[in-house]
Amino acid sequence: MPLSEAQTYLDHLGACSPCYRDFLELQAKYRQRRTQMIFAVAASVLIVVVLASWAMLRQHNLQIAHTVLDLRERSIARGTERPSLQSPVEISRSTSRLDIYLPLGSSEGAYDVRFLNSRDETLLEASGVAKVQSGITVLPLNVTLSSLDRGYYTLQIRRAASDWSSFSLRLK
Numbered sequence: 466m467p468l469s470e471a472q473t474y475l476d477h478l479g480a481c482s483p484c485y486r487d488f489l490e491l492q493a494k495y496r497q498r499r500t501q502m503i504f505a506v507a508a509s510v511l512i513v514v515v516l517a518s519w520a521m522l523r524q525h526n527l528q529i530a531h532t533v534l535d536l537r538e539r540s541i542a543r544g545t546e547r548p549s550l551q552s553p554v555e556i557s558r559s560t561s562r563l564d565i566y567l568p569l570g571s572s573e574g575a576y577d578v579r580f581l582n583s584r585d586e587t588l589l590e591a592s593g594v595a596k597v598q599s600g601i602t603v604l605p606l607n608v609t610l611s612s613l614d615r616g617y618y619t620l621q622i623r624r625a626a627s628d629w630s631s632f633s634l635r636l637k
Contacts, residue, residue, distance in 0.1 A: 532556050533564045533565075534566065535566040536566055536622075536632060553633035555635045557636070558610050558611050558637070559610070561609060562607060563610075564605050565578070566603060567604055571595065572595075572602065572624070573595050573596050573602065575595075575625045576604050576622055576624055576625070577591075577622070577625065578591045578592070579621050579629075580618050580620060580621075581618060591606045591608050593606045610636060614636070616636060617633065619632070
């Protein structure tokens, strides 16, 4: 409505108390709806931020839980030999999914894996099937390393019915 037409209504509104009360009531309802809308939008933004933060933290934890152990360039100690003097490979105790990149020349097939303490006692055993992926022989394992203490261990890997290969390992 153009301002020239609204002028007659505005003059009446300024002179009529009941109409002015109705106008103030409508104005208060409008402000209340606007305030509720602002709070709803703010609450929605807050919920989105909280969910996004949770998802990022969860994704970060999943990445920590999934570890790649690259043994491709490691020399192999066979049988009951102690691992060579190479620095130990390191993995986190929070690892629950372990992908072992087997040493170069390793073939596909079933493998056994075990974790030994300094007294050569087996603390954890697992088995899996290695497959060649993009030229890398990958042995996927589901393991729970959180039951082991931080420290140094011997990781032994063998293909079914063959000798164990040993690697020095540090759990952190």
